[in-house]
Amino acid sequence: MKDQAQKLRDIVKNGSKTVKWDITKNSSLAITEEGDKTRVITVTSGKGGVGKTNFTINLGLALAKLGYKVTILDADLGLANIDVIIGLIPQYTLANVIRKEKTLQEIIVEGPRGVKIISGGSGLKEMVNLSESQLIDLVDSLKAIGKSSDFILIDTGAGINNAVLTFVYAATEVILITTPEPTSITDAYAVLKNIVAEDKDKVIRLLINRVESNEEGISIYNKINNASQRFLDISIQKLGYLYDDSIVSKSVKAQQPFLISYPNSLISQGIELIASRLINESNSDVMNVSGLKRFINKLMSKYKI
Ligand SMILES: Nc1ncnc2c1ncn2[C@@H]1O[C@H](COP(=O)(O)OP(=O)(O)O)[C@@H](O)[C@H]1O
Numbered sequence: 060m061k062d063q064a065q066k067l068r069d070i071v072k073n074g075s076k077t078v079k080w081d082i083t084k085n086s087s088l089a090i091t092e093e094g095d096k097t098r099v100i101t102v103t104s105g106k107g108g109v110g111k112t113n114f115t116i117n118l119g120l121a122l123a124k125l126g127y128k129v130t131i132l133d134a135d136l137g138l139a140n141i142d143v144i145i146g147l148i149p150q151y152t153l154a155n156v157i158r159k160e161k162t163l164q165e166i167i168v169e170g171p172r173g174v175k176i177i178s179g180g181s182g183l184k185e186m187v188n189l190s191e192s193q194l195i196d197l198v199d200s201l202k203a204i205g206k207s208s209d210f211i212l213i214d215t216g217a218g219i220n221n222a223v224l225t226f227v228y229a230a231t232e233v234i235l236i237t238t239p240e241p242t243s244i245t246d247a248y249a250v251l252k253n254i255v256a257e258d259k260d261k262v263i264r265l266l267i268n269r270v271e272s273n274e275e276g277i278s279i280y281n282k283i284n285n286a287s288q289r290f291l292d293i294s295i296q297k298l299g300y301l302y303d304d305s306i307v308s309k310s311v312k313a314q315q316p317f318l319i320s321y322p323n324s325l326i327s328q329g330i331e332l333i334a335s336r337l338i339n340e341s342n343s344d345v346m347n348v349s350g351l352k353r354f355i356n357k358l359m360s361k362y363k364i
């Protein structure tokens with residue numbers, strides 16, 4: 060029998076082909092009281108450059124505006140850039156945590172609206188290929204911040220690799236982002252296929268970014284959802300659409316999130332609508348299966364620690 064780490068490597072090696080894990084059979088380990096109210100949401104995509112980081116930051120700000128305590132973890136390891144987009148210069152990053160020089164709490168910086176930011180460390184080759192035990196240590200250290208957050212948003216890199224899959228599989232809520240480009244859609248579907256092979260019950264919501272019209276958004280959602288129902292036997296939830304808007308690029312250049320510099324823009328309103336949708340949907344199943352403890356436990360059980 061293959062060990063869990065080998066299965067992880069198989070998934071990576073086989074690309075969009077899926078390898079079945081047995082993680083779900085360990086889910087009874089997962090739900091405990093402590094920290095249970097924290098929702099851990101991983102934001103990911105198949106293709107890069109689809110808007111994950113901008114979405115995560117602005118969603119965090121919208122949730123904070125609604126009164127929630129938010130922590131954003133920049134888990135695009137090696138190419139982290141949340142600090143750049145938000146205009147912060149952190150003294151320490153996850154690299155210091157990995158090197159055991161700092162604890163996670165010590166590297167947290169406060170961004171706008173009290174949103175806590177954990178910077179990822181950029182341009183560091185050592186962060187790109189973290190071992191399984193380093194990844195586990197990293198998510199394990201998240202326990203400490205769980206109590207002080209209503210939401211932990213995890214911004215990942217793109218595609219199918221160890222770090223991304225670790226955060227995707229261990230979180231109980233995933234936001235998958237695609238743009239209308241066919242390459243982005245097929246890559247999103249490949250990621251979806253891998254997530255579903257692991258856990259059919261995972262809450263996966265699709266966000267279509269950079270649409271030109273509502274119709275375009277609806278047609279892409281239908282396309283992906285139809286394929287998912289037909290071939291993967293799951294329905295993917297519709298989180299929403301965001302318009303293509305030059306405000307995003309302008310805000311990146313100004314290093315200020317658009318929710319702050321352009322609060323009344325269509326795209327800011329779109330983000331706020333999505334934030335309220337996430338809140339309103341939380342009353343049902345999501346809260347039951349969510350929780351930081353579950354997140355950690357799933358990971359631990361996966362690696363049989
Ligand atoms: N809704 C949008 N409208 C226009 N441009 C966008 C939009 N979302 C993202 N972009 C552009 O895409 C670039 C990449 O976004 P980013 O959030 O860094 O993507 P990722 O994190 O997925 O790599 C941004 O700098 C911006 O220029």
Ligand SMILES: [Mg+2]
Pocket residue numbers: 111112113135140214215216
């Ligand atoms: Mg990014």
